[in-house]
C-alpha cells in the first residue's frame with residue numbers, strides 16, 4: 001500500500017501517508033496545517049486511530065509558515081496526552097541553520113517549534129538522519145537519500161544551501177523580544193498564545209507570475225521524492241520551483257546519464273497550494289507526471305491559480321489530472337474547460353474518495369508489469385519455453 005491522504009487543512013498542508021500493510025501501516029506525516037484546521041483535521045485523524053496505533057514513523061515540518069507549522073505546534077504540545085509517538089521528526093529550525101555568528105533573531109513560530117523539539121520527549125528524534133544538523137541538498141554530488149519503512153525511499157529535493165542561508169539571514173528581522181534558541185522563553189510565550197490551541201491564521205505572501213516565489217520561508221521548505229513499490233511521488237512543500245527543477249534534473253541525470261530525459265513520477269503535490277509563483281517551464285521540463293495534487297481550500301490567498309493548470313497542461317503529453325482536497329470557489333475556478341478540456345479536475349465526493357477525517361485519499365498503485373508482446377509469447381510457446389516437458 002502507498003496511500004496519501006490530503007487532510008482538510010484549509011489553506012495549508014497536512015499530508016498523511018501510509019505505507020506497507022493495511023493492518024499495520026507505517027506512517028509519514030507532512031506538516032500540521034493552520035491552527036484553525038487542527039481540531040477537525042489532524043487531531044480528528046489521530047483520534048480515530050486505536051490508542052496503540054498512534055505512532056508516526058516520520059513527521060516532516062517543511063517550513064515555518066503558519067499554514068504548515070501551526071498544527072505541528074499544537075500536536076507536539078498534546079502528543080503525550082493523545083498517546084501519539086514519533087519515530088523521527090524533520091525540521092530545519094534555528095538549531096540547524098544558525099550561523100557561526102550568533103545573535104540573530106528567529107521567527108516566532110520557528111522558535112516555538114525549536115523549543116518543543118528540544119524537549120527530551122523529541123530531542124533524540126530530531127533530524128536524526130543528519131545527526132541533528134539541517135536537511136539540505138548540497139550544491140554538488142548525489143542528492144541525500146534515505147530508506148524509510150517498508151522498503152520505501154526518500155530523496156531530498158529542497159532546500160539548497162542558498163535557501164538555508166537566506167532563512168538564516170531573515171530569521172533576523174522577525175523577532176525582537178528574545179534571543180534565538182532561548183527555549184525557556186519560547187515555551188513561556190507559546191503557553192500564553194491562545195491561537196496555538198486553536199485557531200487563528202496569519203497572512204503571508206502573494207505575487208502573481210510564474211515561478212516567482214520570493215518568500216524566504218517557502219524557499220526553505222523541505223521537499224522530497226518518496227518512492228515505494230516502484231511508485232514515486234513528489235511532496236513539494238511550498239518549495240521554490242527553481243530548486244525543485246534543479247534537484248529533479250540532477251536526479252534524472254544520475255539515474256539515466258546522458259539522456260536528458262525528465263524524471264517520471266506518479267504524483268506531484270504542487271508546491272505552495274498550486275500558486276503560479278511555484279511552477280515554471282523549467283520545473284515542468286524536469287519531471288513527467290500525469291497526476292497533480294492541490295492542497296488548499298483557497299482561503300486567504302485564493303490558491304490555486306488557474307494559470308498553474310494551464311502551464312502544466314501545456315507541458316503534458318497526455319491530459320493531466322488535478323486532484324483537489326477541497327471543493328471550493330477557488331478550486332472550482334481551477335477546473336478544465338467543460339467543452340474542450342485540456343485537463344481534468346477532481347474533487348472530494350466527485351470521483352475522489354474521502355479520508356476518515358475528510359480531505360481526500362489517493363492510492364498510488366504499483367504499475368502493472370508490462371506483458372511481453374504477443375509475438376514474443378508465441379515464439380516462446382513454440383520453442384517450448386515456459387512449458388513443462390513431460
Ligand SMILES: [Zn+2]
Nearest residue numbers: 012067238272
Ligand atoms: Zn503553504
